[in-house]
Amino acid sequence: MSEETPDTGIPQPEGNADLIDTDYEIGQDNIETQIGPFGLDIHNPVFLISGMAIVAFVFYALALPEQSGELFSWLFSSVTKGFDWFFIGSANIFVLFCLLLIVLPVGSVRLGGSEATPDYGYIGWFAMLFAAGMGIGLMFYGVSEPMSHFASSLGGTASEGGVRTDWAPLGGAAGDNEAATRLAFAATIYHWGLHPWAIYAVVALALALFSYNKGLPLTIRSAFYPILGERIWGWPGHIIDILAVFATLFGLATSLGFGATQANAGLNELFGVPIGATTEVILITLITAVALISVIRGLDGGVKVLSEINMGLAFLLLIFVLIAGPTAAILTGFVDYLGAYLQYLPALSNPVGREDVNFSQGWTSFYWAWWISWSPFVGMFIARVSRGRTVREFIICVLLIPSLVCVLWMSVFGGVAIQQVVQDGYTAAQNAPLELKLFKMLDALPLTQITSLIGIVLVIVFFVTSSDSGSLVIDTITAGGKVDAPVPQRVFWCIFEGAVAIVLLLSVGGLQSLQSMVISTGLPFTVVLLIMCWAIFKGLLAEKS
Amino acid sequence: MFNKIMTPVDLAHLTEQRAALEHAAALAKLYGATVVYVGVSTNIPSAMAHTPAEFKDKLNSFATEQAKLHGVTTEADAEFSHDPRTDLDDCLVEAAVKTNADMIVMQSHMPKALDFFWPSNGSKVAEHAKCSVTLVRS
Numbered sequence: 007m008s009e010e011t012p013d014t015g016i017p018q019p020e021g022n023a024d025l026i027d028t029d030y031e032i033g034q035d036n037i038e039t040q041i042g043p044f045g046l047d048i049h050n051p052v053f054l055i056s057g058m059a060i061v062a063f064v065f066y067a068l069a070l071p072e073q074s075g076e077l078f079s080w081l082f083s084s085v086t087k088g089f090d091w092f093f094i095g096s097a098n099i100f101v102l103f104c105l106l107l108i109v110l111p112v113g114s115v116r117l118g119g120s121e122a123t124p125d126y127g128y129i130g131w132f133a134m135l136f137a138a139g140m141g142i143g144l145m146f147y148g149v150s151e152p153m154s155h156f157a158s159s160l161g162g163t164a165s166e167g168g169v170r171t172d173w174a175p176l177g178g179a180a181g182d183n184e185a186a187t188r189l190a191f192a193a194t195i196y197h198w199g200l201h202p203w204a205i206y207a208v209v210a211l212a213l214a215l216f217s218y219n220k221g222l223p224l225t226i227r228s229a230f231y232p233i234l235g236e237r238i239w240g241w242p243g244h245i246i247d248i249l250a251v252f253a254t255l256f257g258l259a260t261s262l263g264f265g266a267t268q269a270n271a272g273l274n275e276l277f278g279v280p281i282g283a284t285t286e287v288i289l290i291t292l293i294t295a296v297a298l299i300s301v302i303r304g305l306d307g308g309v310k311v312l313s314e315i316n317m318g319l320a321f322l323l324l325i326f327v328l329i330a331g332p333t334a335a336i337l338t339g340f341v342d343y344l345g346a347y348l349q350y351l352p353a354l355s356n357p358v359g360r361e362d363v364n365f366s367q368g369w370t371s372f373y374w375a376w377w378i379s380w381s382p383f384v385g386m387f388i389a390r391v392s393r394g395r396t397v398r399e400f401i402i403c404v405l406l407i408p409s410l411v412c413v414l415w416m417s418v419f420g421g422v423a424i425q426q427v428v429q430d431g432y433t434a435a436q437n438a439p440l441e442l443k444l445f446k447m448l449d450a451l452p453l454t455q456i457t458s459l460i461g462i463v464l465v466i467v468f469f470v471t472s473s474d475s476g477s478l479v480i481d482t483i484t485a486g487g488k489v490d491a492p493v494p495q496r497v498f499w500c501i502f503e504g505a506v507a508i509v510l511l512l513s514v515g516g517l518q519s520l521q522s523m524v525i526s527t528g529l530p531f532t533v534v535l536l537i538m539c540w541a542i543f544k545g546l547l548a549e550k551s
Numbered sequence: 552m553f554n555k556i557m558t559p560v561d562l563a564h565l566t567e568q569r570a571a572l573e574h575a576a577a578l579a580k581l582y583g584a585t586v587v588y589v590g591v592s593t594n595i596p597s598a599m600a601h602t603p604a605e606f607k608d609k610l611n612s613f614a615t616e617q618a619k620l621h622g623v624t625t626e627a628d629a630e631f632s633h634d635p636r637t638d639l640d641d642c643l644v645e646a647a648v649k650t651n652a653d654m655i656v657m658q659s660h661m662p663k664a665l666d667f668f669w670p671s672n673g674s675k676v677a678e679h680a681k682c683s684v685t686l687v688r689s
Contacts, residue, residue, distance in 0.1 A: 304637025
């Protein structure tokens with residue numbers, strides 16, 4: 007049967023939009039085949055090269071641990087230290103660009119065409135934004151980051167040979183508890199507020215615009231159409247997609263490995279579960295198994311449901327800590343810390359002439375490279391769930407609201423921990439290792455067993471939601487932008503990610519060195535993001551006209 | 552006995568569904584029923600269509616062609632899902648209710664070991680649909 011339908015041109019998505027006229031058929035480079043009982047529909051070069059390159063890198067890291075460790079560590083250090091000005095300056099551009107889109111007339115362009123309606127309600131949408139974006143980070147850094155900056159600020163500055171050796175942000179606040187707290191929160195909010203979400207928003211908006219309004223496949227290369235034109239369907243596009251798969255899979259696998267280590271520490275603290283490779287491998291297997299069920303159940307039945315459960319649990323924990331802790335002080339602090347953020351923002355985001363080199367390179371530059379290396383994954387996932395929103399609504403909801411929630415989270419968790427030190431002299435959280443700070447802070451509050459258990463469940467489920475959404479993203483990229491590729495493919499990526507995490511976990515320094523490598527990919531992606539800003543603007547102007 | 556016969560179609564793989572399409576048309580002729588072709592796609596550009604509107608157009612054209620080919624009355628119903636691979640069964644069961652279908656004719660495959668863990672779409676639709684379901688296996 008050859009029921010080909012006549013080609014009468016591509017109709018508009020829903021209402022007016024500016025479709026790109028290209029001869030490329032989505033999936034034309036794909037191979038559709040059957041391996042045993044499993045059907046496959048994969049993009050020929052991208053799937054095979056990404057898969058083989060990942061295996062080759064894992065072997066390299068395992069076979070030559072010292073050499074690879076040194077290489078990746080040197081790469082990481084050169085990138086974050088040598089290009090700190092570039093990261094800091096570029097992140098400022100992303101924030102300004104996003105804020106500009108809110109006020110410019112192009113902000114009224116709707117993703118999916120002028121008549122499109124949102125695919126998801128606000129609650130499901132927010133839950134998925136957070137779960138993929140930074141949920142897990144909030145669990146670990148909510149207590150530890152404000153405390154670190156507080157301690158370093160309180161310690162004041164120190165220098166050797168004219169170079170600052172302390173880790174305090176800006177000029178620190180030697181011996182002044184109140185000023186150190188304000189500076190600590192300003193720095194923390196700077197790292198978790200507008201800037202990271204602007205990075206995600208740029209990538210997500212580029213992908214959503216070029217897919218929903220321009221009719222191109224939902225894959226990273228599509229955002230490059232204004233620059234590369236039809237060449238995105240060839241090797242330049244293949245390389246962009248392969249890099250994105252690479253950064254996403256290693257980013258997820260290394261985080262999964264570290265996450266298992268941290269969840270193990272929490273379980274040890276709470277239930278005395280032994281710390282060791284066996285427990286960690288069991289945890290990764292468990293997380294992967296739940297993620298597997300989630301990807302098989304799909305975006306609505308799995309990922310969205312888990313994200314909403316997690317959001318609900320996180321909200322409960324937040325409310326509990328807010329009520330059990332010094333409520334009035336926390337709420338006053340929230341407003342005060344926002345003021346401190348605005349006060350210190352110009353100095354913190356200054357890309358040149360910084361004296362606080364350890365802070366600006368070791369914290370800010372590291373964070374920016376980290377968020378940027380994660381942006382293909384998170385951006386693509388956000389794009390997938392954001393159809394039907396106007397650009398203005400999209401930016402407000404992806405940039406401003408998550409930033410405010412992060413500020414609230416940090417104010418509550420970090421605020422309570424700092425109050426415990428300053429007011430009560432309770433230093434357990436301050437002295438604990440990173441993975442235990444949250445649990446030590448909860449120790450000083452009532453119902454410790456219950457809240458710590460919720461904390462561990464949150465950590466694990468946040469990893470599941472990263473793992474399942476990551477598997478969907480990798481599957482879509484390696485299927486040439488098809489979101490309806492056979493389910494066994496996403497199952498493969500989910501298991502592959504868990505397997506890579508286990509192998510790296512069992513090797514000496516494997517996780518650390520490959521995470522360094524992933525973060526180093528932040529540098530080329532920063533250039534990519536800057537180009538995306540221009541592509542978005544050009545694309546939006548065409549929509550408007 | 553039957554007024555509306557619903558047949559799920561995957562426009563990208565029509566050859567593999569030949570038997571079900573012909574069976575649905577034959578039943579429609581026998582009972583004087585209308586065949587409703589249901590296609591499930593996504594709002595994201597896909598191999599079949601760059602936009603939802605293009606998908607609807609293609610499905611309508613397909614239904615018109617089938618009407619001419621088999622001499623039966625046909626309709627088309629395009630459904631859109633966030634994740635068509637995993638939501639397919641639910642979409643089809645809902646489409647059967649929405650289109651008032653009293654019979655679903657759909658293509659499936661011969662039972663295999665994997666079905667024990669991962670049932671075919673046909674099996675799941677047969678399990679949950681509130682009307683008769685005919686599976687045409689190939």
